[in-house]
Amino acid sequence: MVKDSSTKRSIPWIRLSMLMVFVGAIIVIAAQVLDQKLHYVGEDVVPGPIVPGTQYPDEKFTGIDVPQPINFSHKIHAGDNEINCMFCHTYARRSKVSGIPPLSKCMGCHTVIATDKPEIQKLTAMWEKGESPKWNKVHDLPDFVHFTHQRHLKRFLFDNEELDVSDAKRVCSMCHGDIAEMTVAKKSRPLTMGFCIRCHEANEGPSDCTKCHK
Amino acid sequence: MSQVKSGEIKTMSQSKLDRRQFLKGLGLGGAGVALAGCDLPSYVTLEQGEENVISYLAPDEYVIPGVGVWYASTCLGCAGGCSIHGRVREGRVLKLEGNPDSSVNMGRLCQMGQATLQSHFNPDRIANPLVRKNGSLVEASWDDALSLINEKANSGKAAWATGAISGHQRVVVETHLSAIGGSNHYAIEQINANVWQTACGDIIGDPNPEIHLDKAKVIFSLGADFLATFISPVHFAAHYGEFRSVPRGTLIQAEPAMSLTGGNADHWVGIKPGTETSLALGVANALMNKHGISGSGISNATKSLINEHDPATAASICDVPADRIEKIAASLAANSPSIVLAGGTATANANGYSAAAAALMLNQILGNIGVTITSGRELAYPQLGLIEGNSANLKDLAVDANKGKIDVLFVSGTNPLFLAPKSIKMDEGWNKIGFKVVLSSMLDETASAADVVLPLASSLEDWGSHIPAYSTGTRNLALQQPLMEPVFSNTRGFGDVVLGLAKQAGAPGLDEYDDYYGYLRSAISVLKKTDSEKEWNSFLMAGQTPVPSLGRKLSYIDGKISQTANTATDGGLTLIASARMGMWDGRGANLPWLQESPDQISKVVWDSWAELHPKTAKSLGIKDGDYVTIKSSNGEITTRAFIYKGIHPGAIAVPIGRGHSALGRYAKNNGVNPLFILDGGVDAKTGEIATAATRVEVKNAGKNKPLAKLMEIDRQHGRKLVATISADKQRITEGGT
Amino acid sequence: MSEAALKHLSETQTKDIDENIAWAKINQDVLRSMENPRRGYWIAMAISVALFSVMIYAEVYQYMYGMGAALLNTSHMWDLYISTFVFWIGMSHSGTLLSAILHLVHADWRKPIYRFAEAMTTFSLMTAGIFPVIHLGRVWNFYWVMPYMTDRGIWPNFRSPLIWDAFAITTYLTSSVLFLYIGMIPDLAICRDNTKGWRKKLYTWLSLGWHGDDRQWRNFRITYLMIACFLIPLAVSVHSIVSMDFAMAIMPGWHVTTFPPYFVAGALYSGCAAIITLFILLRYFFKFEEYMTFPILDKVCKLTFVIAMVWTYLNLVEFASVWYGHDIPSKEVLLAKAFGPYAPFFWGMIAFGMFLPFTLLSKWARRNMKFLFVVSVLLNVGMWLERWMIVTPTLSLGYHPWGWNIMWPGWVEWAMVGGSFGWFGMLFLIFVKVFPCVSMYEVKEMVFHRKRTIYEDVDEMMVLHKGAPTAAEAGSTNNGGS
Amino acid sequence: MANHRKQNHRIFGLFADFEQAFEVIAGIRRYEVPGITVDDVRIKSPIEHPEIEDILGERPTNIPKFAFVGGLFGLVFGFFFLAGAQANFTVQPQGGKPVITIPSNLVLAYEMLILFGVLATLAGFIIGARLMRKRGPFYNHAVSLDQIGIVVERIDDTQRQQVRDLFARHRVIDVFEETV
Amino acid sequence: MSSLFGNILKGWTDYTKGIEEGGHHKYEHMWGMVIDLDKCTGCNACSVACYAENNIATVGEEKYKARQSMQWLRVERYFDEPDIDPGAIDDENAMQERGASFLPMMCQQCNAATCEPVCPVAATYHTPDGLNAQIYNRCIGSRYCANNCPYRLRVFNFYSYTDEDGAWPEPMKQQLNPDITVREKGVMEKCTFCIQRIRAAKDKAKMENRKVKDDEVKTACQQTCPTQAIMFGDLLNSESKVTQAWERQQVKLGKYKQDRENPKLRGYRVFEELNTDPSVLYLERVREE
Structure with a gap:
């Protein structure tokens, strides 16, 4: 063989x-x-949290330009003049929506301030006619999502011992990006389910589906 | 606020839903109405710039977008006058709940109350005034319509036809009526307790006594469907809940066709239609002869009637086994206090008044008067009080119209052309009326036949004040306030329209009021003797306010039982036009929620049906779902058979409420209206149209199509679904005697 | 073939295959069947495409309108789609049975007929796979059942028998396609050598450079054996898993322990019946009388009968266990099947599935093509009814009497069911014209080995110890050369 | 083996008669050509011949190992993949049932076993059978039809003639040669 | 990697045990219900309230008859009462001697739900609130869950109702509750115990750093019920009325057969013997014999 x-x-x-x-x-x-x-985005990915004691995905997103009836500049208000976000978006801490300030609030200042600017004159004209501007939503979540500003502000701002109310901007920027540097707001975070999930995992938010899905 | 141009979104199924429409009204939408299916891949732009937000101009402090605000108001689903809270978010009213502080409904609500929302958001509401030109109704402006009324209304004999009406609306209607020189106000309600109330007024001296179901140990009800259609169903249902608590009471219901109350009875007595008086007399006989009840306060005439009706005799008249009559008597004798009621089918025949009187007689000999039936309170301002409305008025309206006594008719809150039997010739009378103005939010049969139709705001957009049909303790004035901006901007509130008409007709003293709100507010401030903003706001928040009322005294006057059995119903089949919670008198037919809410007993949806006993059905060769033709001397209707054992073999029951030829897409051409073929019989004493006394012939129409029902089965098939325990065992564990 | 000739053949054909058939003729016959479709082919194709088009129309309609288009309702959430799905999965077991099991037991009579049976496996799986997808309410999200990594961190629910289905069917489809393909490689090489143009390119590409050397054959044999070994437990698991869609549910009438073997037996049964049908059709249309012979058909029939008896037994066991059990709802379901509104179909299933196979005991029947064709189609009707009887009458009853309801499928569902046959037919028709539906090399093997066996007595182990054979011997060993 | 001559030839004979071809191999096995063993012989045949492989001697194949390893990998991977997915998807406690469910995972791992087993077998086949390569120049269509070919490799000039003679003795139809 | 094996190990240790052994997910709440069938009059207010609260589509007569209705809460009506008079219904010539029996059936929120394990995409699952939740947007519509529900309490969107000729023609759309999704065609839906109200109450409690109080959450059916036959609350809150009622009836979760000292108690769960462990306790209807 x-x-x-x-x-x-x-x-x-x-x-x-x-x-x-x-x-x-x-x-x-x-x-x-x-x-x-x-x-889960580890520490090396996040460039140092702006809100102390939290971690969140710093995912950039380039939104599209959404035209608005009045070219409101966040930069002038929140940036240069350092107006607190919640001064205008006053419902944020009381409701699921942050809300657009009522026209009366705008007119509270703009009856005296910057009345000569064309955009302000547009505003004044509307006020006198009793009309409200029809803003286009920039940060719009799908209809099956329940997101509440109230709870998130409490978690990250009011319950955060290292921050006080004047730091609201830092908390808002977690999801809205650096609005204070923008003129008309633009979406700068993806606000997708993955984005939410990553932040919830990093910060031990609830993981129950029904928390966010309605 | 003007309507907003829409931003459309697409669901995955490509159906477009115009979301902006949801946010019409006041304002800022945090979250639109949600749609499933937008399952976009992760990094796709999520709807940027596809929706709009409108900011408030200057909102109230308590208005927060995304958070619902509850406003108090009053439900106008029936005359019950339940107080409600409406949840309002982003300017839209989303949900109604009962007002927990209300003494009428204690925070609860019936299905009709829940469904009021749909009469508010109904797609078939009238958006603009309509004026008849060349035979058809065409849209017109308010000015045109009002000037036309001004032109025609002041010449001739004028009248008003309304449903149940109370409060300041009643005042302005009557002011207007007198300003245009009329005097007849026909308050029409097909579903009412007029016979019972008349009898109570006559016999115990209080037409609206307090009925303490919660205190009773036995309720013996002669056809009174107090859980569904009797005076104030939610109130009674709430008390029924107490009645069923420990110690648990027993409910005995005697009626020819099972009502919702009958459906809950411990003993249901299927009685031959029109013989309820005999049954009551038979029970009285057994009580007096077997249980030694003395029968104080009973006249000799009545006693002799009672003696004529020993249980065996009564049994043969009523077609009820004698031992059941004795059982009822035994139950009444053993458990005190009890309560005996009469209403519904028992009072809807020629001797209905006798049945009510017999019921009160039973209460008298059982000693219930003053115990479970106590005196009610009378409003100190009778001009505000509730006109309950009845169907006798309907007949009067037809008769007067036919006699030419009416030249100008204003109609609101009732639908006489739908409710009137053909036998009373309402159609002919209607055509003899020279000028008909209908104030309505829906284009019902009556509005379609009007000369001018004024579009009303819905009950959730309007101001008003109401006196509930029934409440215990103090009497309240219930407030109706708008919960949202009008859905249809060119509609006006009932009070506004009538006030305007009255002013136009030159009624005195009204010029100082710009609108009905102003009138109402000042009238209430007069009533409450204060004009403070705070007082008014607390009234708005509470939704009701006590008004002075006077007590009454109960007495007992005997001798009102006359006729004992309605011989007209002997032999053949008797048609029972049964009143149901849901469609009510037809006003619920345009609300898809109510159409799709199964009838409590038959579980039929979206159509009429004819209840038949299996024995009768067999003899007539009818099977479940067969079309049957029901023919009376006044015409015929064809609907499908529902065969079950909750009806007397000598009766056929068809529910009221369907069979509209108008009233919008949901109601039109849906079902049949049994009222049309009633033969015109009335209750001898009150003139109420007898809805349970028409002789009919029933034939199989030769077609079969199963009814749309919630359930196709009637039995549990051995499954432990509704488990039952005997009351004796329950008493052992849970107490009570 | 004329009637008389057929009859004659049915009486005279006693061998599984004629050993003296020329090898070149085998090639010719099979390759011929792949060319020049005749009119009958186009008619069959047109019918299949038409059926399939109706299915597409029905699916588009259902997509636009919602699942209500299929007349499904709250009690009958599933209906024909699922029963037809089970039916097609069952059909797919034929190829596995013939190919893998018979291969393992060295039943070489399988060789002329296994190829189309394997093709049937693949195509019926491809047909079956359509149904779970179209029966989804949101069909556009069907891929959510696959376990893929997502940004959202969500996975399918691995507990669900539907997920098991997805896994099992994917595995089975992959494996059976590979099995079909690997078994076809030598034939593809033959095709490659005998064709021109696009076919040549295709076959060259598909035959992977097969040149028939002993290393390839050796590996080929082992591979084929290994995959056959894998396929048998897979086939069993696939249909058991399909049965678990029902057996894992709580519904009375579904929650039955014997379902897995019952389903597997049923699958083999319907697969065998379908093989008979296709056998007869292919034999008739492609004139494969010499390969698909009466004796082979006879064996298939006997096999079908045996499996039918297994199925019958399991069916009776199921009835008996329900009948003697204490579960009233299950009993109700059984009684309702037998005496309720679906009774004609139930008894049809019993008649076709349990009693009709007894005709296969008759030799006359096994040799009568027309009769056998009708019988095999009816057996499959019976098996389809079985699946329908499992899904619909069971759902028409249940624990809660509220849900009791009788429902009949509407045109959309029938269109889908019919269309599935169109789709299957279409695939099969394309297959028979593109790929050899009789395995040439294996027929040659069969001829070769049978012949050797015949001469074994005369000349045992002639390979090793004999000198050169005579010319006459040589001539008879290999008939004809080219 | 003491043969240092240049073994750079390959020879290919086509036989119509299979038995004759078998005889050729039997002859080689009997060392009728010195220096050539059956290891140098390859056969190209239209059909599979388990019996020839008996003559050719044991030529092992790795396919069972591929299949085994593939199946084992499928089983392990399947189970851990599922367990990993389930353990990281604990959003949903399912009514008191365990998160990592053995019965379902076994079923699925079993499917994965078969899937990976089959795939590995296929890979083993392609590797083991030297598929997906160019066919040799000796390839003749006849071997896919009804003739059998015998390739003898690694022969030198002297053996060449001897092999040819052997072929001729057994009625070879055609002989091809090639120098590597 | 550590998280993988950590999670798998955790999966083994924490979650292999069933609820009876206490190895279950930590529940924040366990919402439960008590329905007193003796008080229920079958008036259907709950059902309509449910339509109003939960954006349930009305389907019309034809679809209703085809059993494609969408009600989450149905009030069933039976004419027989086998516990009191078995076979009484069989005499076709007699009349009914009692009223009917009414049974409001909404999703029983089973704790060992048969619908959950069969969903291929985990669209239905158990929440830490003890609810049997349905995530509409995850649902692909295989309808397995509905087949597997012995109560037949899951409804499916067989059609699209969002069109203009659907369930909400303009302006009825304005009534839709923005706290709940309007379900698309092809999606399964069911009673959620008014999860939007639960969510709102929990959010509110969290904002005020307290626990949800008893009676703080009222389901739409409970709130409207004229006889208050429906009780709703947290079974983990020992002070809630629901817990007390369950205790009084000696019914415990996690059992398919209750061992009660007093067999005459009225509490029972429908199809308890199937071991679905429902969260809705019914109290038997009481009848005079």
């Missing part, structure tokens, strides 16, 4: 199977790591 199979190297199957198991484990772990990447 001529057996000449020594020249043909057969693969040692035990070693091979161990290798395969190892590779399998690597794949599983890699998947998990990838999964972690998708779900």
